[in-house]
Amino acid sequence: MAMKWCDEHWTGLRKSIEDAGMAHLIARGGAAAAQRLKDELAGTATEATFDPLMAAWARIDACFLKPLGPGAALHYMAVPENVCTLCELARMNPQSPEIVTNWVGGSTRDVRAHCVEIGLLK
Numbered sequence: 001m002a003m004k005w006c007d008e009h010w011t012g013l014r015k016s017i018e019d020a021g022m023a024h025l026i027a028r029g030g031a032a033a034a035q036r037l038k039d040e041l042a043g044t045a046t047e048a049t050f051d052p053l054m055a056a057w058a059r060i061d062a063c064f065l066k067p068l069g070p071g072a073a074l075h076y077m078a079v080p081e082n083v084c085t086l087c088e089l090a091r092m093n094p095q096s097p098e099i100v101t102n103w104v105g106g107s108t109r110d111v112r113a114h115c116v117e118i119g120l121l122k
């Protein structure tokens with residue numbers, strides 16, 4: 001899918017996860033993140049390798065696409081240029097300048113709660 005977050009929003013999400021005390025849980029580098037994704041697809045992922053940054057990112061993409069209906073993923077797959085989910089969210093909601101901050105904060109809180117639930121954080 002041609003959805004790739006811009007540097008500004010990716011860095012912002014990472015900072016939000018780090019600021020919430022989860023820096024040590026973020027997968028180290030691209031290889032570790034790719035392995036984690038592979039484990040998840042294969043159904044062999046364990047909670048010990050849960051990556052809050054990838055989880056928050058996946059959650060935001062899913063929340064963005066869901067209300068747009070089943071055609072949305074296909075639409076974004078077909079566009080030739082990369083589309084940043086959060087840039088697109090802001091563009092679609094000009095009346096809510098705080099929407100990106102709210103989504104990043106909300107996904108960070110949800111992921112943090114999950115980390116506590118599975119015993120990765122106190």
Ligand SMILES: [Zn+2]
Pocket residue numbers: 005006007008009084085086087088
């Ligand atoms: Zn962006």
